Amino acid sequence: MADAQKLEHLLGIEDLEVSSIRRLLDRGKKFKSDLEKGKKKFIHLRERTVVNLFFEPSSRTRSSFEMAAKRLDADNINFMADSSTSVVKGETLIDTAKILEAMSPDFLVLRHGSAGAPQLLSKKLEIPVINAGDGFHEHPSQALLDALTIETTKGSIEGLKVAIIGDIAHSRVARSNIYLLNKMGATVTVCGPPTLLPPHVGRLKVRETYSVQEAIEDADVVMILRIQFERQNTKQIPSNAEYYRLYGLNNNTARQLKGGAIIMHPGPMNRGVEISPQVADGSNSVILNQVTNGVAIRMAILACLEEDRNRGRV
Numbered sequence: 001m002a003d004a005q006k007l008e009h010l011l012g013i014e015d016l017e018v019s020s021i022r023r024l025l026d027r028g029k030k031f032k033s034d035l036e037k038g039k040k041k042f043i044h045l046r047e048r049t050v051v052n053l054f055f056e057p058s059s060r061t062r063s064s065f066e067m068a069a070k071r072l073d074a075d076n077i078n079f080m081a082d083s084s085t086s087v088v089k090g091e092t093l094i095d096t097a098k099i100l101e102a103m104s105p106d107f108l109v110l111r112h113g114s115a116g117a118p119q120l121l122s123k124k125l126e127i128p129v130i131n132a133g134d135g136f137h138e139h140p141s142q143a144l145l146d147a148l149t150i151e152t153t154k155g156s157i158e159g160l161k162v163a164i165i166g167d168i169a170h171s172r173v174a175r176s177n178i179y180l181l182n183k184m185g186a187t188v189t190v191c192g193p194p195t196l197l198p199p200h201v202g203r204l205k206v207r208e209t210y211s212v213q214e215a216i217e218d219a220d221v222v223m224i225l226r227i228q229f230e231r232q233n234t235k236q237i238p239s240n241a242e243y244y245r246l247y248g249l250n251n252n253t254a255r256q257l258k259g260g261a262i263i264m265h266p267g268p269m270n271r272g273v274e275i276s277p278q279v280a281d282g283s284n285s286v287i288l289n290q291v292t293n294g295v296a297i298r299m300a301i302l303a304c305l306e307e308d309r310n311r312g313r314v
């Protein structure tokens with residue numbers, strides 16, 4: 001792969017070439033296969049240190065980056081920027097990242113509520129920065145683990161019809177998935193109430209509908225998204241019950257799915273708001289597979305960044 005894009009950071013999917021996405025997915029598949037065979041220790045990041053710097057809550061992303069780092073034999077520091085840290089005394093994002101970098105880690109994984117925070121740190125730090133979610137903007141490792149989940153259940157992404165239902169306007173997961181799915185040859189339909197679809201959604205090269213029935217009728221993959229109340233200044237739906245009635249994926253709507261269609265959700269789920277417990281735990285659901293694949297894909301991200309950093313050192 002002589003002309004392959006060199007990965008210096010992982011900031012988003014929008015700027016990733018198809019060959020880089022392919023490389024990360026193939027590497028993720030190999031790690032997944034080794035992990036499934038019971039292998040628990042790899043040596044790719046021996047004597048390296050990964051810092052997780054999280055300014056927003058996380059269960060899956062933070063713990064799976066930690067798991068991925070440990071599987072690759074790296075040391076791992078978790079820094080939750082909460083009331084136990086000097087962030088509450090007014091220390092800025094850049095100063096916080098700089099003090100952590102002064103302790104000589106090798107990678108920084110950042111989650112932040114402001115779009116563009118990882119891009120900013122990538123210009124200020126010498127080490128690779130990995131975006132673990134920035135505001136409404138992108139969540140690239142989520143899109144990659146979703147792609148790995150789709151490929152391992154459906155074979156290929158090319159030619160698939162994917163419906164993304166829910167709060168598209170406030171979702172970094174939707175944005176990263178739309179970029180990736182379009183690049184890999186899928187057709188994407190977004191669906192939600194008008195208040196939860198972003199203005200100018202057509203610029204994202206997706207079909208748009210307000211009707212769940214229309215979105216799912218020919219879908220191979222259905223991604224359900226949570227309503228991100230924490231990113232909304234005013235309530236944008238009349239009530240959770242009304243939303244569930246019109247947009248929640250329940251047994252009745254799930255029965256209309258094409259045979260073999262899979263149901264995904266990045267989590268955290270609000271059961272009884274955007275998805276029924278029966279559908280979340282049903283036979284079409286691959287929601288826990290997504291979590292499992294998160295470890296393999298985050299191992300792939302760390303291993304590929306390390307490989308390219310070593311290429312730069314030669």
Ligand code: CP
Pocket residue numbers: 057058059060061062133139142266267268
């Ligand atoms: N999907 C996702 O980002 O989940 P967490 O917020 O739990 O990390």
